[in-house]
Amino acid sequence: MKVGVIGSGTVGQSLAKAFVSEGHDVTLGTRNPEKEDILALKNENPSLTIDTPTQAAASGELIVLAVPGLAALESIKQAGVSNFEGKILIDVTNPIAGEAPVNGVPKLFTTADESLLESIQKLLPSTKVVKALNSVGAFLMYKPALQGGKGTIFIAGNDEDAKATVTEILESFGWDAENVGKAEAARAIEPLGQLYVARGMLNNDWAVALKLVRL
Numbered sequence: 001m002k003v004g005v006i007g008s009g010t011v012g013q014s015l016a017k018a019f020v021s022e023g024h025d026v027t028l029g030t031r032n033p034e035k036e037d038i039l040a041l042k043n044e045n046p047s048l049t050i051d052t053p054t055q056a057a058a059s060g061e062l063i064v065l066a067v068p069g070l071a072a073l074e075s076i077k078q079a080g081v082s083n084f085e086g087k088i089l090i091d092v093t094n095p096i097a098g099e100a101p102v103n104g105v106p107k108l109f110t111t112a113d114e115s116l117l118e119s120i121q122k123l124l125p126s127t128k129v130v131k132a133l134n135s136v137g138a139f140l141m142y143k144p145a146l147q148g149g150k151g152t153i154f155i156a157g158n159d160e161d162a163k164a165t166v167t168e169i170l171e172s173f174g175w176d177a178e179n180v181g182k183a184e185a186a187r188a189i190e191p192l193g194q195l196y197v198a199r200g201m202l203n204n205d206w207a208v209a210l211k212l213v214r215l
Ligand SMILES: NC(=O)c1ccc[n+]([C@@H]2O[C@H](COP(=O)([O-])OP(=O)(O)OC[C@H]3O[C@@H](n4cnc5c(N)ncnc54)[C@H](OP(=O)(O)O)[C@@H]3O)[C@@H](O)[C@H]2O)c1
Pocket: 006, 007, 008, 009, 010, 011, 012, 029, 030, 031, 032, 065, 066, 067, 068, 069, 071, 075, 092, 093, 094, 095, 096, 133, 134, 135, 136, 137, 138, 139, 193
């Protein structure tokens, strides 16, 4: 599948590599193609295409949004809203506010009754937006060797077929996916990113993942 990744931070790079490893045709969209770590990434992954965010969105049949939550809507507009029409968008962002964390707990700019995913979905009405992977460290996103078996990635979005596709992708990345509902369910998933950060900062330990355990 043709995959466009927008944002070349730790998450964008980790997911670009993951999709390349699974044999997808990946374009990493960056505003800074000459950055040293991007040149090194390209060197290690010759089949990876480095281009602009606009080109990554245009070329991707599936797009991954891996930018700071505060920049999410603006970076979509910069990449061209029409480039997202009818496509699956995996939204990895967390709505972390631009203020200091309080006792290690990051502040969110969303409310309990409106998630960032819903704002993205409003901006992109024909795009199949799926929240995923927002509550696990970038270094764990692809085939982590977790004790006790696979971890759980909670997903939400309005389109059932898109969630089925994202579930297949997550399984190929070594995770179980748990669908928790439509776009509104992202209100419950986004704070899991906050939980991951609060726990990580308290313990200085990020090598953990959530797991849904059944009776
Ligand atoms: N870090 C993690 O382990 C982790 C885990 C789960 C979820 N998340 C979420 O995933 C998203 C990406 O995380 P990250 O750690 O990769 O973030 P990051 O290191 O801050 O990188 C985000 C990238 O977004 C791009 N970008 C576009 N517009 C931007 C703007 N206005 N300001 C700054 N960067 C902008 C930049 O790439 P270019 O310069 O190449 O355009 C930047 O490298 C965030 O929403 C984060 O909360 C992070």
